[in-house]
Amino acid sequence: MVQLGGNRYGKAEVRLVHVARGAGASGADLIRDWNVGTSLSGDLADSHLTGSNAKVLPTDSQKNKVYALARELGGDVAPEVFGVELGSFFVSSQEPITRARVSVDEYGWTPVGAAGYSFARAGDLVRTTVVHVDAAAGTTVVSGLKDLVVMNTTASEFWGYPKDRYTTLAETRDRILATSVTAAWRFRPEAVAAGVDWDAAFRAGKSAVLETFAATYTYSLQQMLYAIGSALLDALPAVCEVRLSLPNKHHYLVDLAPFGLANDREVYLAGDRPYGLIEGAVLADDAPEPGIAWD
Numbered sequence: 272m273v274q275l276g277g278n279r280y281g282k283a284e285v286r287l288v289h290v291a292r293g294a295g296a297s298g299a300d301l302i303r304d305w306n307v308g309t310s311l312s313g314d315l316a317d318s319h320l321t322g323s324n325a326k327v328l329p330t331d332s333q334k335n336k337v338y339a340l341a342r343e344l345g346g347d348v349a350p351e352v353f354g355v356e357l358g359s360f361f362v363s364s365q366e367p368i369t370r371a372r373v374s375v376d377e378y379g380w381t382p383v384g385a386a387g388y389s390f391a392r393a394g395d396l397v398r399t400t401v402v403h404v405d406a407a408a409g410t411t412v413v414s415g416l417k418d419l420v421v422m423n424t425t426a427s428e429f430w431g432y433p434k435d436r437y438t439t440l441a442e443t444r445d446r447i448l449a450t451s452v453t454a455a456w457r458f459r460p461e462a463v464a465a466g467v468d469w470d471a472a473f474r475a476g477k478s479a480v481l482e483t484f485a486a487t488y489t490y491s492l493q494q495m496l497y498a499i500g501s502a503l504l505d506a507l508p509a510v511c512e513v514r515l516s517l518p519n520k521h522h523y524l525v526d527l528a529p530f531g532l533a534n535d536r537e538v539y540l541a542g543d544r545p546y547g548l549i550e551g552a553v554l555a556d557d558a559p560e561p562g563i564a565w566d
């Protein structure tokens with residue numbers, strides 16, 4: 272015998288660019304460039320077990336609502352606001368749907384020139400948010416960033432680790448530390464209910480990550496993870512938990528001795544794979560249980 276397990280469905284990667292015309296400083300346009308995902312769940316067993324689509328709001332309709340809502344909300348809207356509105360729409364308008372998950376990745380654009388309508392795509396990071404709207408459990412918001420590549424050319428050591436018969440790694444008192452930061456911060460339920468200045472929170476979170484990375488002398492990437500997580504909790508009182516994923520972008524000093532050249536921390540091979548992957552969570556002492564927030 273078999274049975275249906277957990278399931279959800281929706282539209283992935285709905286690409287949407289909203290131009291808030293003249294809404295910026297000196298009448299400049301403001302751009303929100305998004306990759307939106309919707310995922311609905313609830314009383315949907317029939318669709319899998321009998322083929323009845325009576326409760327299946329087409330993913331095509333979900334995609335259409337994404338574009339329509341961007342127009343309806345208008346203006347320079349934070350991705351979190353959009354996620355809460357969109358999720359609430361599906362749960363309140365479709366009786367079988369009890370939970371909606373909305374993800375928004377936001378790509379930044381930097382103004383170019385003075386006319387207010389020219390922009391260059393900002394490649395430094397992607398802003399992220401995942402909103403869950405659940406008919407019973409309420410609304411959760413997890414925001415953050417990904418693809419933020421950072422490097423310290425010194426101020427990092429790695430030594431004192433156990434050595435077994437497979438250990439060849441040389442201890443180092445001075446190495447390059449580089450990573451691509453994925454950070455996600457979970458907002459406190461009461462903050463979500465009261466309303467958050469989402470854009471200000473994002474700016475504060477990004478600054479906390481960058482400033483901590485630059486200011487922290489480390490003996491491991493694990494130590495950097497905890498430092499960044501703590502700094503985010505300090506900077507964002509509305510946040511109760513941070514989850515971080517830090518790939519170790521290894522840089523190997525190239526042996527140039529065969530060519531009669533010394534190499535005193537100058538020429539490195541930028542490793543691609545494999546890479547170390549350091550992951551962890553940092554929580555406020557009073558963080559409530561996450562419930563569905565990370566689903």
Ligand SMILES: O=c1[nH]c(=O)c2[nH]c(=O)[nH]c2[nH]1
Binds near residue numbers: 429440490493519
């Ligand atoms: O910061 C590090 N943490 C590790 O766990 C590890 N392991 C390794 O080989 N190099 C490193 N660097």
